[in-house]
Amino acid sequence: xxxxxxxxxxxxxxxxxxxxxxxxxxxxxxxxxxxxxxxxxxxxxxxxxxxxxxxxxxxxxxxxxxxxxxxxxxxxxxxxxxxxxxxxxxxxxxxxxxxxxxxxxxxxxxxxxxx
Numbered sequence: 001x002x003x004x005x006x007x008x009x010x011x012x013x014x015x016x017x018x019x020x021x022x023x024x025x026x027x028x029x030x031x032x033x034x035x036x037x038x039x040x041x042x043x044x045x046x047x048x049x050x051x052x053x054x055x056x057x058x059x060x061x062x063x064x065x066x067x068x069x070x071x072x073x074x075x076x077x078x079x080x081x082x083x084x085x086x087x088x089x090x091x092x093x094x095x096x097x098x099x100x101x102x103x104x105x106x107x108x109x110x111x112x113x114x115x
Contacts, residue, residue: 006105017098019063025071036076040083044090051092061101 005016021027023043028034043064050060071080087093096104 006102015098015102017061017063017101019065023063024065025067026065029070029076036079040079044083044086047087047090047093051090054092063098 005018007014007016023046025039028039028042029036043062047062050062054060066080071077087095
């Protein structure tokens with residue numbers, strides 16, 4: 001699922017920001033041995049799909065986990081740079097942190113605000 005979930009517990013709020021393994025560079029590149037091109041092509045395709053779906057169903061999230069020791073290798077860094085540039089041109093994307101996303105949801109009473 002690509003929606004944040006807010007829950008109340010006895011000790012306070014718990015927020016879950018979904019992260020799929022297929023958009024984690026360590027899992028995809030190191031464990032599954034996916035090519036760098038295939039990984040970043042998949043990230044861009046997922047973003048394009050979510051942006052088009054958001055027009056009908058509201059905001060969506062795509063969490064991409066990257067590590068400097070893996071994605072920062074010179075032969076991979078170019079793919080990362082090209083993908084971030086393509087995402088910037090795509091529009092309709094808010095590049096942010098999970099904390100900022102949750103702060104925004106709490107401030108606006110957005111989807112699944114803890115109650």
